[in-house]
Amino acid sequence: MSSAVHAAPTWRYIVLLALLLGAQPIATDLYLPALPALKAELGNPSLSLTALLLAFGVAQLAWGPISDHYGRRPVALCGATLYALACFAAAFAADMSLLVGCRVLQGVGLAGLIVVARASSRDLFSPQEGTRILSKGLSGLGLIALVSPLIGAALASVTPWRGSLAAMGVFGGIVLAWLYWSFPESLPADRRSARFTLPGATTAILRNPRFRAWTYIVATSYATLFCFLLSSAFVYGNAFKLGILGSGLVLAGNCVFYIVGTMWCRRMLSYLRPYQATARASWFHLAAGVATLAPALVYEPWLPAMLAGQFLFSIGHGVVQPCAQAGAVADAPQYAGRASALSGFAMMVVAFIIGQTISPFLGSGAWPLVVAMAVGAPLVALLANTVLKRAHET
Numbered sequence: 001m002s003s004a005v006h007a008a009p010t011w012r013y014i015v016l017l018a019l020l021l022g023a024q025p026i027a028t029d030l031y032l033p034a035l036p037a038l039k040a041e042l043g044n045p046s047l048s049l050t051a052l053l054l055a056f057g058v059a060q061l062a063w064g065p066i067s068d069h070y071g072r073r074p075v076a077l078c079g080a081t082l083y084a085l086a087c088f089a090a091a092f093a094a095d096m097s098l099l100v101g102c103r104v105l106q107g108v109g110l111a112g113l114i115v116v117a118r119a120s121s122r123d124l125f126s127p128q129e130g131t132r133i134l135s136k137g138l139s140g141l142g143l144i145a146l147v148s149p150l151i152g153a154a155l156a157s158v159t160p161w162r163g164s165l166a167a168m169g170v171f172g173g174i175v176l177a178w179l180y181w182s183f184p185e186s187l188p189a190d191r192r193s194a195r196f197t198l199p200g201a202t203t204a205i206l207r208n209p210r211f212r213a214w215t216y217i218v219a220t221s222y223a224t225l226f227c228f229l230l231s232s233a234f235v236y237g238n239a240f241k242l243g244i245l246g247s248g249l250v251l252a253g254n255c256v257f258y259i260v261g262t263m264w265c266r267r268m269l270s271y272l273r274p275y276q277a278t279a280r281a282s283w284f285h286l287a288a289g290v291a292t293l294a295p296a297l298v299y300e301p302w303l304p305a306m307l308a309g310q311f312l313f314s315i316g317h318g319v320v321q322p323c324a325q326a327g328a329v330a331d332a333p334q335y336a337g338r339a340s341a342l343s344g345f346a347m348m349v350v351a352f353i354i355g356q357t358i359s360p361f362l363g364s365g366a367w368p369l370v371v372a373m374a375v376g377a378p379l380v381a382l383l384a385n386t387v388l389k390r391a392h393e394t
Contacts, residue, residue, distance in 0.1 A: 012182045013124070013133075013183075014133070014136050014137060014140065015140070015178065015182075016117075016137075016178060016179070016182060016183055017117055017121070017133070017134070017136070017137025017138075017140065018136075018137050018139075018140020018141060018143070018144065019140075019174070019175045019178055020076070020113045020114065020116060020117035020137075020175065021114065021117050021137050021138060021140070021141040022140060022141045022143075022144030022145070022171075023080075023083060023110055023113050023114070023171065023172070023175060024056075024110060024114060024141070025141060025144055025145035025148050026144060026148055026168055026171045027052060027083075027106060027107075027110055027168060028049060028052070028053075028229055029145050029148040029149050029152065029229065029251060030148040030149070030151060030152040030155075030164050030167060030168055031152055031156075031161055031164035031165065031168075032149055032152060032229060032232055032233050032247070032248075032251060033149055033152045033153040033156045033164075033233060033237070033244045033245075033247060033248045033251075034152060034155070034156040034160055034161035034164050035161075035233045035234075036233055036234075036237065036238070036244075037156060037160035037161050038160070038161040041160065041161070042093075042095060042096040042099060043096045044096075044359070045096075046230060046355065046356075046359035046362065047096070047100055047359075048096070048099050048100050048103050049103075049229075049230060049355065050230075050351075050352050050355040050356055050359070051100045051103055051104050051107070052103040052104065052106055052107040052110075053107065053226070053348045053351050053352050053355070054104075054107070054348060054349070054352040055103070055104040055105075055106075055107030055108050055111070056107035056108070056110050056111045056114070056344075056348050057111070057344060057345045057346075057347065057348025057349050057351075057352065058111075058345065058348075059107060059108040059110075059111035059112070060111040060114070060115050060340070060341035060342075060344040060345050060348075061341050061342070061345050062111075062341075063075055063079070063111050063112045063115045063116075063337070063341060064115050064119070064335075064337040064338040064339075064340055064341025064342070065335075065337060065338055065341070066337070067112075067115055067116060067119055067187070067337035068119075068187075068192065068335050068336070068337040068338060069192060070192075071185045071186075071187050071192065072116045072119060072120050072123065072183075072185060072186050072187050072337075073116075073179070073183055073184065073185045073186075075112045075115065075116055076112060076113060076116040076179050076183060077176065077179055077180065078109075078112055079108075079109045079110065079111065079112025079113045079115075079116070080109065080112075080113060080172055080175045080176035080179055081109070081172075081176055082105060082106075082108060082109030082112070083106055083109030083110055083113065083168075083172040083175070084109075084169050084170075084171075084172025084173045084175075084176060085105075085169070085172075086102050086103070086105035086106035086108075086109060087102075087106055087165050087166070087168035087169035087171075087172055088165075088166060088169040089102045089105075090102035090103060090106065090165045090168075091162045091163075091165040091166040091169065092162070106168070109172070111341075111344070113175065114340075114344060115337055115340050115341055115344065117137065118134070118325050118326075118328075118329060118336070118340035118343075118344070119186075119187075119329060119336040119337040119339075119340045120186040120187075121133050121134050121137075121326065121329075122326070122329040122330070122332075122333055122336040122340075123186040123187050123188070123191070123333075123336065124186055127274075127326060127327070127330035128269065128273075128274070130326045130329075130330070131265075131269060131274050131322055131323055131326035131327070132266055132269055132322075134322040134325055134326050135262045135263075135265045135266045135269070135322035136262075136266070137322075138262050138318070138321055138322050139259050139262040139263065142255050142256075142258045142259035142262060142318070143255070143259065145251075145254075145255040145258070146252050146255035146256060146259070147252075148251075149247070149248040149249075149251035149252055150248050150249075150252055151167065152164050152167075152248060153244050153245050153247075153248035155167060156244055157244065191333070191334060201335050201338055202338060202342065204332075205332055205335070205338060205339050205342055206342065208331055208332070209390075209391040210327060210330070210331055210391045210392065211327075211328055211331065211332070211339060211342075211343070212387075212391070213275075213327075213383070213387045213388040213390075213391040213392075214323075214324040214325075214327035214328045214343065214388070215324070215328055215342070215343045215346050215347075216383050216387060216388075217278065217320060217324050217380060217383045217384055217387075217388060218320060218321065218324035218325065218328070218343065218347055219343075219346045219347045219350040219351075220350070220376055220379050220380050220383060221285070221316070221317050221320045221321070221324075221376070221380045222317075222321075222347045222350075222351055223347070223350045223351045223353075223354045223376060224313070224354075224372055224373060224375075224376030224377055224380070225313070225317055226351040226354065226355055227354060227355070227358055227368070227369060227372035227373070227376070228254070228310060228313075228369060228372075228373075229251075230355050230358065230359065230362070231358065231362055231368055231369045231372075232247050232250060232251055232369075233247045234362045234363050235247075235306070235365075235366045235368075235369050236250045236306075238363065239301075239365050239366045240303050240306075240366070250307065250310070253307070253310075253311060254310055254311065254314045255314070257310075257311040257312075257314035257315050257318070258314040258315070258317060258318040259318065260314075260315055260318065261281065261284075261314060261315040261316060261317060261318015261319050262318040262319070262321075262322060263318075264281070264315065264318065264319060265277060265281070265318060265319040265322055265323065268280065268281075268319070273392070274323040274326065274327055275323070275327070275384075275388050275389065275391075275392045277319055277323055278319060278320055278323045278324070278384050278388060279384045279385050279388065279389060280319075281315070281316045281318075281319035281320060281384075282316060282320070282380050282381040282383075282384035282385065283316075283381060284312045284313065284315045284316035284319075285312075285313060285316040285317075285320075285377040285378065285380040285381045285384075286377065286378050286381040287309075287312050288308075288309040288310070288312035288313035288316065288373060288377045289309070289373055289374050289375075289376075289377035289378040290378075291305050291308045291309040291312060292305060292306055292308075292309030292310075292369075292370055292373040292374060292377075293370060293373070293374040296366075296367070296370045301365070301366035301367065301370050306366065306369070306370070309373055309377075310373075313373065313377055316377075316380070320380065320384075324343075325340075325343070328340065328342075328343035329343075354372070354376075358371075358372060
């Protein structure tokens with residue numbers, strides 16, 4: 001196991017992680033309040049979200065090896081540039097096909113940013129410390145995700161949906177500037193891949209039981225969260241009649257509890273290993289599934305129970321995400337970019353499939369989200385207490 005390059009994080013790197021990781025909720029959450037308006041103008045908006053995530057997942061498979069070979073900084077700068085330009089182009093899209101095309105390019109740029117965020121944490125820190133650092137960066141992501149739907153709701157009331165996409169481009173420009181001035185190369189020259197293609201590297205990663213366990217868990221947890229993101233405006237804004245601002249406040253509340261989860265994660269890591277902290281937090285996932293489903297089975301989907309389930313889930317996800325993202329690259333310091341890419345690809349493919357499954361039912365009430373929570377949240381708890389524990393204890 002390679003030693004860490006630095007003993008302690010700097011505030012610039014924590015801010016960098018927050019910006020890189022925060023580019024994902026900016027790309028998704030910011031325009032969620034505008035989805036009904038987008039649907040009215042250009043048609044079903046679900047593909048504009050799921051296509052971004054699919055492109056995001058697939059592009060990681062290229063960015064990972066590129067970053068292992070050429071370094072993290074060039075990939076991050078290219079990713080931020082593409083992200084910003086694609087967002088500004090999307091703001092002027094005249095039809096859904098052009099919008100989807102721009103969102104695909106945005107997803108490709110986003111992939112480079114996320115690969116660099118995860119891989120650089122392994123470049124610079126040990127696995128245990130890297131998990132703590134990622135949890136700090138993800139707390140920053142939570143803050144960005146907290147304000148995104150509120151800004152999106154304000155923009156949606158003024159510039160139905162184009163303003164939200166232009167705002168994403170502005171954020172991309174901020175990320176690019178911060179990268180340029182504050183991010184030196186994190187991958188030492190002696191740990192760069194001598195060749196772009198490393199025979200057996202992917203196989204070695206996929207055969208690692210810890211990598212597989214962490215990927216199963218983070219893919220399941222994120223896919224469940226994605227169902228909430230995709231359906232929130234329709235469930236809370238329309239079915240429960242909370243409107244654009246109300247659905248934005250629900251998204252913001254989710255982020256508050258997610259930040260609580262990341263803070264709890266750091267506290268637990270002072271006396272537990274990451275897999276133990278994940279297993280403990282997974283009971284919040286189980287409670288979330290039960291809280292959401294039970295009233296719906298007895299009578300019908302109930303707003304207080306839906307909110308309680310979402311917030312419980314967010315606490316658990318705030319622990320699972322940093323632990324799983326750091327855990328997926330922990331055993332592969334020599335090709336952390338590839339490990340990050342493979343795990344991220346799996347996350348996005350699962351989210352894309354689940355998103356496409358529920359998208360035909362959007363607007364039909366709260367049941368699509370109820371079912372997603374009832375299945376996905378308990379599955380995270382099952383995986384954390386079986387597959388993940390076996391991978392670390394045998």
